[in-house]
Amino acid sequence: MYQIKTFNAIAPEGMARFEAENYAIDQGENPDGIILRSQKLHDYAFPESVLGVARAGAGTNNIPVEALTEKGIVVFNTPGANANAVKELVVATLLLSVRPILQGANWVQSLTGGNLEEVAEANKKQFAGHELEGKRLGVIGLGSIGAMVANDAYRLGMEVMGYDPYVSVDTAWTISRRVKRAQQIEDIFTTCDFITIHVPLTDATRNLIGEKEIAMMKPTTRVFNFARGEIVDTDAILKAIENEELGGFTTDFADEKLLHNPKILVLPHLGASTEEAEINCAKMAARTLKRFLETGVIKRSVNFPTVEMSFQSPYRITIIHNNVPNMVGQISTEVAKLGINIENMVNRGRGDYAYTLIDVSETDETKMVRVKRHLAGKENVVRVRTIKNAEVFNEWI
Missing domain, CATH: 3.30.70.260 (ACT domain)
Incomplete structure (x- = not known):
């Protein structure tokens, strides 16, 4: 019988894949496999029994991947399982960036009196915005999420340019032929009205967007970061917005320095926070870990x-x-x-x-x-x- 240890609340639809006759869940001190979401394991003392670790999510920064590799422990993630959830949030914030929908809704809530409809109609001009149609979106990273964002942005009438020198063959087949390919990342920085980032955090992508990159952009360009907080230089963003060298910034990673700025929208890491995404990630993580334990097959590993x-x-x-x-x-x-x-x-x-x-x-x-x-x-x-x-x-x- 295999022993499985869990961290965080894993959707029961995923855990159900570990049948009771062959798996014991959180019942021993020497697990064969670990399944988790956001729990940080850098200080966790891994028992020698652990063969594999599966994260119900795409990022693995909360897992000491290099140390586990040296021990022969396989680390898995679930790329694409939460892609639709993140894509929908990116599209939603694109719309919010050009239409002051939240500001208008909050203003209406503050109104009192019997002639509310007339007051709202008379003052709605202050919440006039722009349209996405005809604007150019640059997508950096054309993995599962980036490809879906690119396709949906095109369907909204945007011109879309994508950059990813490592795009997989499988993903390439899913991308609309109308999404233009940037030969170099500078093409994105110099020509796009909106830039959204969908790459993993590595030494090469840390501070991918900094002062040098922002200097290439139009002063009206808006940047969106739903990948990892460290991919964008926060201080460079703040300086550019203060000097009116950047149109706005939207991020899914809370940073106190970014708060209370009308040109910056900060979300509490909502990208994959849907019931459907959590279920999909749990199912994929459990299926991948189970197959590895029972057959030795490795698929969707970040280190092997x-x-x-x-x-x-x-x-x-x-x-x-x-x-x-x-x-x-x-x-x-x-x-x-x-x-x-x-x-x-x-x-x-x-x-x-x-x-x-x-x-x-x-x-x-x-x-x-x-x-x-x-x-x-x-x-x-x-x-x-x-x-x-x-x-x-x-x-x-």
């Missing part, structure tokens, strides 16, 4: 390569190892020494680490214990598992 292979043998050996030459040969030789026949095998690398799956036609559990011990003792091997395919195993014996 995607490795998928149909599991049709009695046993599977999984090896996390350093991505160095001749590891596959050494592993195969070690398995063969014990007289174990390899039926299928796949190896993938990612950076300094690699992952190998080996399916074997072996039913002798003693041999499997020995091969695990031998492989685990080899240089450059980080972690070894043997997974029994109970259904197939019973057919073989």
Whole structure:
């Protein structure tokens, strides 16, 4: 039976995927897997039993990914599961940025007297705004969210320009052919009326928008940050708005310095805060973690390569190892020494680490214990598992 530890409240629709006969939830001190949302785990003492960590969300800044990679712990996220929720909020704030809807609604609430309709009609001009149609939107990052924002903005009548040198083939197929491609990010900064950012936080994207980038923009340009707070230099934004060098800023990350400025809209991290998004993220996180524990398949990992292979043998050996030459040969030789026949095998690398799956036609559990011990003792091997395919195993014996 697998042990699962949860942090935060995970939607029950997701947790239901861990059937009671095979999984125990929050019942032990040595979990095989962890599933969480926003809990910070940088100070958490991970038990040696932990094989995988799944975040019900896209960002993994609350997880010590590098340290877990060194321990051979696979970290998963749920890209795209909350994309529609974030996209809808971005579109909503685009509309709010050109139409003073909130200001008008609040003003009406303050009115008193019997001639309210006449007063409202006589004073509505103070809340006149602009239209998005015909304006140019720049989308930096064309992943699941950015692609959806680009498509919907085009449907609103906007000219849309996207920049993403790493866009995946799958995502590229979903983007409207009418979304123009920026050859370099400067094209976004110099030509767009609105700029929205949808990239992960890395050393390369930290302060992606700063004084230099703002200086390229029109003084009327409005910037939207629904990615991560640190991607935009807050001080540079404030300085530009004070000097009337930027039209406005909208962010989903609360910062006291940004409050009480009429040209800045600060939201309390509402991007993925819908019931549907929480359910979708929980389902995807649970499904991904469950599949990894039961079959060793890695998909949607932020620290190890995607490795998928149909599991049709009695046993599977999984090896996390350093991505160095001749590891596959050494592993195969070690398995063969014990007289174990390899039926299928796949190896993938990612950076300094690699992952190998080996399916074997072996039913002798003693041999499997020995091969695990031998492989685990080899240089450059980080972690070894043997997974029994109970259904197939019973057919073989």
